Amino acid sequence: DVKVTQSSRYLVKRTGEKVFLECVQDMDHENMFWYRQDPGLGLRLIYFSYDVKMKEKGDIPEGYSVSREKKERFSLILESASTNQTSMYLCASSLGRSGYTFGSGTRLTVV
Protein backbone atom coordinates (compact mmCIF):
# COMPACT_ATOMS: atom_id res chain seq x y z
CA ASP A 1 0.00 0.00 0.00
CA VAL A 2 1.08 3.52 -0.75
CA LYS A 3 1.94 5.44 2.34
CA VAL A 4 1.86 9.20 2.58
CA THR A 5 3.40 10.49 5.77
CA GLN A 6 2.97 13.97 7.14
CA SER A 7 5.62 14.86 9.67
CA SER A 8 3.36 16.34 12.34
CA ARG A 9 -0.22 15.61 13.40
CA TYR A 10 -0.57 18.78 15.44
CA LEU A 11 1.35 22.06 15.31
CA VAL A 12 0.96 25.33 17.16
CA LYS A 13 2.83 28.32 15.75
CA ARG A 14 2.92 32.04 16.42
CA THR A 15 1.77 34.71 14.01
CA GLY A 16 4.62 35.76 11.72
CA GLU A 17 6.59 32.53 12.08
CA LYS A 18 7.80 30.66 9.02
CA VAL A 19 6.22 27.22 9.05
CA PHE A 20 7.29 24.09 7.20
CA LEU A 21 4.91 21.18 6.66
CA GLU A 22 6.60 18.08 5.34
CA CYS A 23 5.10 15.25 3.32
CA VAL A 24 6.79 12.06 2.15
CA GLN A 25 5.38 9.28 -0.04
CA ASP A 26 6.99 5.90 -0.53
CA MET A 27 5.62 4.63 -3.84
CA ASP A 28 7.40 6.70 -6.48
CA HIS A 29 4.29 8.72 -7.34
CA GLU A 30 4.76 11.54 -9.82
CA ASN A 31 2.09 13.85 -8.49
CA MET A 32 1.81 15.42 -5.07
CA PHE A 33 -0.72 17.87 -3.71
CA TRP A 34 -1.37 20.12 -0.74
CA TYR A 35 -4.93 20.85 0.35
CA ARG A 36 -6.45 22.56 3.30
CA GLN A 37 -9.74 21.53 4.81
CA ASP A 38 -11.99 24.00 6.59
CA PRO A 39 -15.55 23.50 7.88
CA GLY A 40 -18.10 24.35 5.22
CA LEU A 41 -15.43 24.91 2.59
CA GLY A 42 -14.36 21.34 1.86
CA LEU A 43 -10.95 20.58 0.40
CA ARG A 44 -9.22 23.45 -1.34
CA LEU A 45 -6.09 22.95 -3.43
CA ILE A 46 -3.12 25.10 -2.44
CA TYR A 47 -0.33 23.81 -4.69
CA PHE A 48 0.53 20.69 -6.60
CA SER A 49 3.56 19.21 -8.29
CA TYR A 50 3.81 16.69 -11.13
CA ASP A 51 7.57 16.28 -11.13
CA VAL A 52 10.68 17.13 -9.18
CA LYS A 53 11.23 20.89 -9.05
CA MET A 54 7.91 21.48 -10.82
CA LYS A 55 5.02 23.22 -9.10
CA GLU A 56 1.66 24.61 -10.03
CA LYS A 57 -0.61 26.96 -8.14
CA GLY A 58 -3.92 25.65 -6.99
CA ASP A 59 -6.99 27.62 -6.03
CA ILE A 60 -5.63 29.34 -2.92
CA PRO A 61 -1.82 29.74 -3.18
CA GLU A 62 -1.58 33.14 -1.51
CA GLY A 63 0.58 33.10 1.58
CA TYR A 64 2.06 29.71 0.74
CA SER A 65 4.98 28.32 -1.22
CA VAL A 66 6.17 24.78 -1.91
CA SER A 67 9.35 22.87 -2.54
CA ARG A 68 9.92 19.57 -4.29
CA GLU A 69 13.62 18.79 -4.43
CA LYS A 70 13.14 15.02 -4.39
CA LYS A 71 10.39 12.94 -5.91
CA GLU A 72 9.21 11.52 -2.62
CA ARG A 73 9.07 14.78 -0.65
CA PHE A 74 6.76 17.77 -1.05
CA SER A 75 6.99 20.59 1.45
CA LEU A 76 4.47 23.33 2.11
CA ILE A 77 5.84 26.59 3.46
CA LEU A 78 3.89 29.31 5.21
CA GLU A 79 6.14 32.31 4.71
CA SER A 80 4.64 34.33 7.58
CA ALA A 81 1.94 32.44 9.41
CA SER A 82 -1.34 34.22 10.07
CA THR A 83 -4.36 33.24 12.13
CA ASN A 84 -6.45 32.69 8.98
CA GLN A 85 -4.06 29.88 8.07
CA THR A 86 -5.26 27.87 11.05
CA SER A 87 -6.59 24.75 9.36
CA MET A 88 -6.22 21.04 8.66
CA TYR A 89 -3.56 20.54 5.99
CA LEU A 90 -3.69 17.42 3.85
CA CYS A 91 -0.99 16.10 1.58
CA ALA A 92 -1.79 13.60 -1.19
CA SER A 93 0.03 11.75 -3.94
CA SER A 94 -1.07 9.99 -7.10
CA LEU A 95 0.26 8.11 -10.10
CA GLY A 96 -1.08 9.49 -13.35
CA ARG A 97 -4.83 9.87 -13.11
CA SER A 98 -5.34 7.33 -10.41
CA GLY A 99 -7.05 8.46 -7.27
CA TYR A 100 -5.17 10.21 -4.55
CA THR A 101 -3.68 8.67 -1.46
CA PHE A 102 -3.86 11.11 1.41
CA GLY A 103 -1.73 11.52 4.48
CA SER A 104 -3.28 11.70 7.94
CA GLY A 105 -3.25 15.48 7.98
CA THR A 106 -1.62 18.19 10.07
CA ARG A 107 -3.82 20.29 12.31
CA LEU A 108 -2.10 23.70 12.38
CA THR A 109 -3.09 26.35 14.85
CA VAL A 110 -1.64 29.84 14.48
CA VAL A 111 -1.89 31.97 17.62
Next chain:
Amino acid sequence: DQQVKQNSPSLSVQEGRISILNCDYTNSMFDYFLWYKKYPAEGPTFLISISSIKDKNEDGRFTVFLNKSAKHLSLHIVPSQPGDSAVYFCAASSYAYSGAGSYQLTFGKGTKLSVIP
Protein backbone atom coordinates in the same frame (compact mmCIF):
# COMPACT_ATOMS: atom_id res chain seq x y z
CA ASP B 1 -17.39 29.06 -9.10
CA GLN B 2 -18.04 25.65 -7.61
CA GLN B 3 -17.71 22.93 -10.24
CA VAL B 4 -18.56 20.05 -7.92
CA LYS B 5 -21.47 20.56 -5.55
CA GLN B 6 -22.69 18.55 -2.64
CA ASN B 7 -25.78 20.41 -1.62
CA SER B 8 -26.53 18.49 1.55
CA PRO B 9 -24.05 19.36 4.31
CA SER B 10 -25.39 16.55 6.49
CA LEU B 11 -27.52 13.43 6.38
CA SER B 12 -28.85 11.17 9.16
CA VAL B 13 -29.90 7.59 8.48
CA GLN B 14 -31.01 4.69 10.66
CA GLU B 15 -28.71 1.69 10.83
CA GLY B 16 -29.68 -0.91 8.25
CA ARG B 17 -31.37 1.57 5.93
CA ILE B 18 -30.05 3.00 2.67
CA SER B 19 -27.89 6.13 2.63
CA ILE B 20 -27.95 8.19 -0.56
CA LEU B 21 -25.37 10.93 -0.97
CA ASN B 22 -25.71 13.23 -3.95
CA CYS B 23 -23.26 15.22 -6.03
CA ASP B 24 -23.77 17.56 -8.97
CA TYR B 25 -21.16 18.93 -11.33
CA THR B 26 -21.17 21.75 -13.83
CA ASN B 27 -18.10 21.02 -15.96
CA SER B 28 -19.11 18.78 -18.88
CA MET B 29 -15.43 17.90 -19.43
CA PHE B 30 -15.26 15.87 -16.22
CA ASP B 31 -14.93 12.20 -17.14
CA TYR B 32 -13.83 10.45 -13.96
CA PHE B 33 -15.52 10.64 -10.58
CA LEU B 34 -14.51 9.43 -7.15
CA TRP B 35 -15.90 9.27 -3.64
CA TYR B 36 -13.72 9.66 -0.58
CA LYS B 37 -14.59 9.04 3.05
CA LYS B 38 -13.06 11.02 5.89
CA TYR B 39 -13.08 10.39 9.61
CA PRO B 40 -12.21 13.24 12.00
CA ALA B 41 -8.46 13.82 12.45
CA GLU B 42 -7.64 11.45 9.56
CA GLY B 43 -6.94 11.93 5.89
CA PRO B 44 -9.63 11.03 3.32
CA THR B 45 -9.57 7.47 2.01
CA PHE B 46 -10.66 6.34 -1.43
CA LEU B 47 -14.02 4.60 -1.51
CA ILE B 48 -15.22 4.04 -5.07
CA SER B 49 -14.90 5.58 -8.52
CA ILE B 50 -16.69 5.63 -11.86
CA SER B 51 -15.65 6.50 -15.37
CA SER B 52 -17.97 8.47 -17.62
CA ILE B 53 -18.30 5.47 -19.95
CA LYS B 54 -20.27 3.71 -17.22
CA ASP B 55 -23.45 4.58 -15.40
CA LYS B 56 -23.01 2.31 -12.39
CA ASN B 57 -20.21 0.82 -10.36
CA GLU B 58 -20.59 -1.49 -7.35
CA ASP B 59 -18.24 -2.51 -4.58
CA GLY B 60 -19.86 -4.45 -1.78
CA ARG B 61 -22.29 -2.22 0.08
CA PHE B 62 -21.31 0.81 -1.99
CA THR B 63 -22.73 1.69 -5.41
CA VAL B 64 -22.11 4.84 -7.40
CA PHE B 65 -24.55 5.92 -10.10
CA LEU B 66 -23.71 8.44 -12.81
CA ASN B 67 -26.28 10.37 -14.85
CA LYS B 68 -24.25 12.27 -17.42
CA SER B 69 -27.17 14.09 -18.98
CA ALA B 70 -28.14 15.49 -15.58
CA LYS B 71 -24.50 15.93 -14.50
CA HIS B 72 -25.37 14.11 -11.33
CA LEU B 73 -23.89 11.24 -9.39
CA SER B 74 -24.97 9.52 -6.23
CA LEU B 75 -23.43 7.16 -3.73
CA HIS B 76 -25.68 4.47 -2.25
CA ILE B 77 -24.70 2.64 0.92
CA VAL B 78 -26.80 -0.44 1.69
CA PRO B 79 -27.17 -1.39 4.46
CA SER B 80 -25.81 1.58 6.39
CA GLN B 81 -23.70 0.82 9.44
CA PRO B 82 -22.60 3.05 12.35
CA GLY B 83 -19.00 2.77 11.13
CA ASP B 84 -20.08 4.53 7.93
CA SER B 85 -20.55 7.74 9.91
CA ALA B 86 -18.03 10.12 8.32
CA VAL B 87 -17.74 13.01 5.88
CA TYR B 88 -18.04 11.94 2.25
CA PHE B 89 -16.41 13.94 -0.52
CA CYS B 90 -17.28 13.72 -4.17
CA ALA B 91 -14.42 14.49 -6.60
CA ALA B 92 -13.98 14.78 -10.35
CA SER B 93 -11.22 15.06 -12.93
CA SER B 94 -10.96 15.68 -16.66
CA TYR B 95 -8.71 14.46 -19.46
CA ALA B 96 -9.45 17.71 -21.21
CA TYR B 97 -7.14 19.65 -18.96
CA SER B 98 -3.67 19.90 -20.38
CA GLY B 99 -0.51 18.67 -18.70
CA ALA B 100 -0.52 18.55 -14.96
CA GLY B 101 -4.05 19.86 -14.75
CA SER B 102 -5.36 16.48 -15.82
CA TYR B 103 -4.09 14.99 -12.58
CA GLN B 104 -6.00 17.42 -10.43
CA LEU B 105 -9.15 16.42 -8.60
CA THR B 106 -11.87 18.97 -7.92
CA PHE B 107 -13.68 18.23 -4.67
CA GLY B 108 -17.13 19.05 -3.38
CA LYS B 109 -17.56 20.49 0.11
CA GLY B 110 -18.57 17.18 1.61
CA THR B 111 -21.62 15.62 3.25
CA LYS B 112 -21.49 14.50 6.86
CA LEU B 113 -23.27 11.16 7.21
CA SER B 114 -24.50 10.06 10.63
CA VAL B 115 -25.76 6.49 10.93
CA ILE B 116 -27.91 6.11 14.02
CA PRO B 117 -27.81 2.73 15.76
